[in-house]
Amino acid sequence: xxxxxxxxxxxxxxxxxxxxxxxxxxxxxxxxxxxxxxxxxxxxxxxxxxxxxxxxxxxxxxxxxxxxxxxxxxxxxxxxxxxxxxxxxxxxxx
Numbered sequence: 653x654x655x656x657x658x659x660x661x662x663x664x665x666x667x668x669x670x671x672x673x674x675x676x677x678x679x680x681x682x683x684x685x686x687x688x689x690x691x692x693x694x695x696x697x698x699x700x701x702x703x704x705x706x707x708x709x710x711x712x713x714x715x716x717x718x719x720x721x722x723x724x725x726x727x728x729x730x731x732x733x734x735x736x737x738x739x740x741x742x743x744x745x746x
Contacts, residue, residue, distance in 0.1 A: 678719075686726045691719035 678691040697709040697718035705728075709719040 681725065683726075685723075687721050687723045688725050689719065689721050693718050 679688065681688050691709070693711065695718055696712045698712060699721070700708045700710050702708055705723055707721040707723065708717060709721065710716065711718045
């Protein structure tokens with residue numbers, strides 16, 4: 653894992669531990685939109701695009717982080733890990 657990847661992973665885990673107390677995080681991949689959505693809270697939020705890949709979902713109250721979207725995930729996997737394919741069925745990788 654490169655340093656920017658590690659920094660991003662640390663950010664996601666740290667934010668989830670602070671923001672998501674008592675609320676289970678919601679994580680899903682949308683194949684049609686080719687993005688991963690991570691929500692830490694059920695609160696209302698607005699989108700703040702950081703760059704061409706990451707959109708931070710900011711809470712309407714307090715401006716904290718409610719989640720994030722990472723776009724172009726399929727494209728990233730194809731270029732960084734060609735040949736990698738994983739599918740999940742009922743929460744399990746067969």
